[in-house]
Amino acid sequence: xxxxxxxxxxxxxxxxxxxxxxxxxxxxxxxxxxxxxxxxxxxxxxxxxxxxxxxxxxxxxxxxxxxxxxxxxxxxxxxxxxxxxxxxxxxxxxxxxxxxxxxxxxxxxxxxxxxxxxxxxxxxxxxxxxxxxxxxxxxxxxxxxxxxxxxxxxxxxxxxxxxxxxxxxxxxxxxxxxxxxxxxxxxxxxxxxxxxxxxxxxxxxxxxxxxxxxxxxxx
Numbered sequence: 031x032x033x034x035x036x037x038x039x040x041x042x043x044x045x046x047x048x049x050x051x052x053x054x055x056x057x058x059x060x061x062x063x064x065x066x067x068x069x070x071x072x073x074x075x076x077x078x079x080x081x082x083x084x085x086x087x088x089x090x091x092x093x094x095x096x097x098x099x100x101x102x103x104x105x106x107x108x109x110x111x112x113x114x115x116x117x118x119x120x121x122x123x124x125x126x127x128x129x130x131x132x133x134x135x136x137x138x139x140x141x142x143x144x145x146x147x148x149x150x151x152x153x154x155x156x157x158x159x160x161x162x163x164x165x166x167x168x169x170x171x172x173x174x175x176x177x178x179x180x181x182x183x184x185x186x187x188x189x190x191x192x193x194x195x196x197x198x199x200x201x202x203x204x205x206x207x208x209x210x211x212x213x214x215x216x217x218x219x220x221x222x223x224x225x226x227x228x229x230x231x232x233x234x235x236x237x238x239x240x241x242x243x244x245x246x247x248x249x
Contacts, residue, residue, distance in 0.1 A: 075118035091119040093158050111149040123159045135181035173218035190219040
């Protein structure tokens with residue numbers, strides 16, 4: 031069974047088209063979107079890049095594109111949480127184009143921290159997200175203040191978190207990401223702060239009873 035036959039047999043033709051387009055954008059200089067993907071060094075992870083098993087692994091990791099429960103229309107697109115990073119399981123999800131329009135005020139969807147906010151939302155509310163099982167699947171959610179409609183939640187989140195500290199790895203990625211003081215707690219102002227990888231590793235090892243609002247790392 032070749033790849034197209036596999037896709038037909040499993041009702042995956044639309045997903046196959048997405049997978050092919052993803053690879054084409056990264057590796058075909060003649061693709062009209064190449065300059066925004068492969069031209070910037072964006073690649074497809076090796077697990078997804080082989081001709082036959084790559085597509086199967088892509089489906090195992092991503093699942094089928096969700097359909098609208100009412101009319102069955104597919105309105106999701108393959109998206110990356112951080113658009114500076116490659117296509118890989120930890121960075122990709124099926125984005126609902128309609129839902130995400132309401133996440134940001136007009137003109138703020140390209141804010142430098144937008145992908146951090148979207149990643150937080152996706153981990154908690156998108157059951158097809160690869161990290162959902164460790165967040166929303168365990169009951170972890172985002173507070174109402176950070177989920178207010180028409181983009182107000184994003185503005186509240188920016189206000190409560192404050193500017194992300196400066197500092198980058200040699201790769202250009204920020205050293206700091208959003209962290210929760212209580213790893214069993216929700217995303218909310220009193221439980222979140224900007225942390226580097228060292229702080230995050232410590233936070234995962236220190237027993238909860240030694241942590242507090244004023245000493246989040248327990249040290």
